[in-house]
Amino acid sequence: MTQTTAVATEETESTDICSPPPRRHPRPDGQDSYTISEVVAFTGLTAHTLRWYERIGLMAHVDRSHTGQRRYTNRDLDWLDLVGKLRLTGMPVADMVRYAELVRAGESTYGERYELLEATRRDVLARIAELRDTLAVLDYKIGIYANAGQSYETARTR
Amino acid sequence: MTQTTAVATEETESTDICSPPPRRHPRPDGQDSYTISEVVAFTGLTAHTLRWYERIGLMAHVDRSHTGQRRYTNRDLDWLDLVGKLRLTGMPVADMVRYAELVRAGESTYGERYELLEATRRDVLARIAELRDTLAVLDYKIGIYANAGQSYETARTR
DNA sequence: CGCTTGCCTGGAGTGCACTCCAAGGCCATA
DNA sequence: TATGGCCTTGGAGTGCACTCCAGGCAAGCG
Structure with missing residues (x-):
């Protein structure tokens, strides 16, 4: 195994210049309107969790259909992607909410x-x-x- | 089973594949008898958590002084070290208990x-x-x- | 028209991993 | 003898991140 002190230098090397993360959305921008169950299928989160995220302010208010049902956009998907990554790091939800507030501010x-x-x-x-x-x-x-x-x-x- | 099997000999060095992790104990074997607060200082866990670990079977029963107070050994410290590492991996406590049971078995x-x-x-x-x-x-x-x-x-x- | 499916809400419940409490024992120092 | 410090116990409480429930609305289908 390499020495632990080598980690820092390894990291700077692996991310020399930022490569934009390639994203594929199920639908192109313009036709991006997903029901909650589609987002469930895409993210692996439950519908409960998605609604809960919105309630606690971890997501900005999601668009609604004329009957009041949620319609998620590609941007929402991206946000959920980031949230998922941050969650993997063990970041508390409260901190993610704080970040979301900063973004909205x-x-x-x-x-x-x-x-x-x-x-x-x-x-x-x-x-x-x-x-x-x-x-x-x-x-x-x-x-x-x-x-x-x-x-x-x-x-x-x- | 209160009988601790007589496996006090070290046959650890028989493996040549992996380097054995170097361990430093506060006291040498023979004088290894730590109060709960010493273990707190050494591991960073709380006394509550140490007692709880014992209650749920994540630790074998710890030795007691003549007044019934816990006296931890170097072996206990090693076990807590492993538990700490496994905990970092996100392994549920129940799984660690299962492993502890296997070891006792x-x-x-x-x-x-x-x-x-x-x-x-x-x-x-x-x-x-x-x-x-x-x-x-x-x-x-x-x-x-x-x-x-x-x-x-x-x-x-x- | 009824039936099913999918979605809505606020609030209550769950599981995990601790975390703390109240009441008390032992023992050294003053 | 008293005071303080460290330790004991079973059980109750906490915080987090969901997870579920009851009751209800709207759309599509035969």
Whole structure:
């Protein structure tokens, strides 16, 4: 395994210049109008969760049909994508709501948003390092179990 | 089963594939007897959590002093270390309890333990991949805010 | 017309992983 | 003897992130 101190430099190398993430939407802009169940199918979230996200302000108010049903746009899908990614980092929902509020507040909050994302980035790097550490332990133990055909286990690691 | 099997010998160094994780204990084996507050200081867990771990079977019964107070050993510290690592992977406590039960059940469960650790290993790898993906998105957005933020700052201070 | 399907709402419920409480035991120092 | 500190217990409480429920509306179909 490489040294843990090499992580930081590796990262700067892997993301030299930002490549825009390629997105495919189910429908092109202009015809982007999805029912809640379509969004469920696309995101893997439940309808409950989608409505709950909107209630707590994690999503801006979603467009409605003339009968009051939700109609999601490609932009909503993108937002949900970002939310999903942030959720994977372990960011609390309250923090994501805060970010959503900053976005709604306009461009005067660019600085704050930058700080928030930077902090999150540091968290992600730290978490990756932790996971690598854990992986080493796991590999070590797996090695023991793979080798230990009928020899008894070490007391040390139980 | 109060009988701790006499496996105090170290046969850990028989494996050559993985480097054994270096462990430093506050006290050498033989004088390893820690109060709950010492373990709190060493692990970062709370006393509540330590007692709770024991109650739910995530730890084997801890030794007691003649007055009934818990006295942790180096082995307990090692176990808590592993638990901490597994917790970082997002493994549910119930699964860790299951692993603890397998360990207590003896060497007939080697296969199952192996499977469990292997599955966890795959989870960890998948999570690392997810985090890298998230990192790319984060870097992309940070790049945007860095540029836009600069122009906003410029516009502000102009 | 009724039936099914899909969606709506506010509020209540769930599961997890702790986290704390109240009441008390032991023991060293003052 | 008293005070303070550290520890014990079972059980209750907390916070988070959903998850579900009851009751109801609107559209499409035979």
